[in-house]
Amino acid sequence: MSVVRAPGWMPHLWIRPESDEPVHGMMLRLAASNGLPRLRSFETMVGVRTHQVRLGDRLDALAKVLRCDVSDLQDRCYRRTSAKMRTFRGQTLGTVKDIHTRIRRVCPLCLSERPFHRFWWDFGFVATCPTHGRHLVSECSCGRPLSWDDVELHKCRMCEDGSVHRLTFDLADPDLVSLDRLLLSKFGVGNADAAPVLDELSPRDAFEVAGRVGALDALGYRTKWVEPEDCGEANAVRARGYRILVEGRLPEILDRVFAEFMVTRERTEEGKLPLPRIDNAYGWFVHWFRFRKDEDFSPTLARIIVANAEAKFRLTADNYPKTARSGGTINLSEAAAMARCRPRNLRRLLAKEGLIRPKIVKGSPVRIERSVAERIAHDLADAIGQADLSSLTGLGSECVKTLVRAGSLPCWLRGGGAEAHRFLFRRREVVEWMHRLIPEAPAVARAPDGSLTLARWPYERKISVKRMIDMLAHGDLAVHGLLNGKRDFASALTRAPG
């Protein structure tokens, strides 16, 4: 890796980060707006490499160039969790297939509206722009590939007058667009319709499941694993799988696959027909599901398979043990498996809501309504830990800690204690609390002179954050603007003291 020394040069023109603009996209835009023909020259002049900021390194240097706070850049880059895994906005991504760092893709229509790079254009599992319903493009109008050596967003660096705006391109398959919309909603980009099974999965897992279900429909009963690529155009297969899941037609597909198994099964050497079991009746699909860890991977998919299999043959106790057979209540460990938490933690949550006695009573096993377990599983999936509160509220981590300790923030499950459980908060409750404190105010693009964000205010004023919260609660601190209309502490503006 080359070491670059910051020579202290500051570009004359700087830019304001756009929402959904990643730090590496900002590097391009900075280079272009300062009239530099090569990204490389710009990197050398400011002493920051794009590959560094993309992984969250040297953000301070980029923040200086942008005249902004490092915290404004933190959810705009990848976080390294292992050699091959990254996270972005809390979602796990693999470096091999999920993130493009060489190929650059764009939606020309998005670019026409606002010329900046959207972070999700880099995701391998996204094929289209959900806003414009078109495929992303990765080539300039001159036919050369777009890359991260270019500077201008709309063209490659090799030609004079190429432009992606000159390309003609067709509307994408609406189901593929809806799948992309669903995957992106997991990153907080736009909203998507509910999709059973896919809703409970991470973006990369949801992408995989859509492909597997599409492949199952396309090729029917097979013993050998089938990849979406085996069935023709992989994206079309995924779109097909997405549609099946949204319409709740997977049971229908499983019926058909089972029927194919029954007519194609071959006699054993003793001349007997093999009986249907979970391992053979649905071919590769159940083997693949086992490889992905069955019901721990997708409880909903496990429920669909169990419901389908139960009606056809006898399931043994160790087939999906955590997935309830038909019936209204489940036991504590089944419910904990559904909520993906430890039984003792689920017990604490249930006790907190008055649903079970807090003390264990010998000989009276806890039975829980399935609907209650599902609701808690849903709440847990949306719950956040203390570490996430900073990015949600815009307050520094020390301030968050103070407020949690003082009990000012709505806390769902207090942490610490003998079990060293971590604190859990319901995202919705924290947002409601924040909105009660921060009144509506006009959206502004930049902070006017003499104003300050609420996140900075206690420092400047030299009072505790707790005191500021009390003042907000009593209406003693006016908010007269919201940066980009965002209603959090890092965006709400108040008058600077003094």
Ligand SMILES: [Zn+2]
């Ligand atoms: Zn677009």
Ligand SMILES: [Zn+2]
């Ligand atoms: Zn070109």
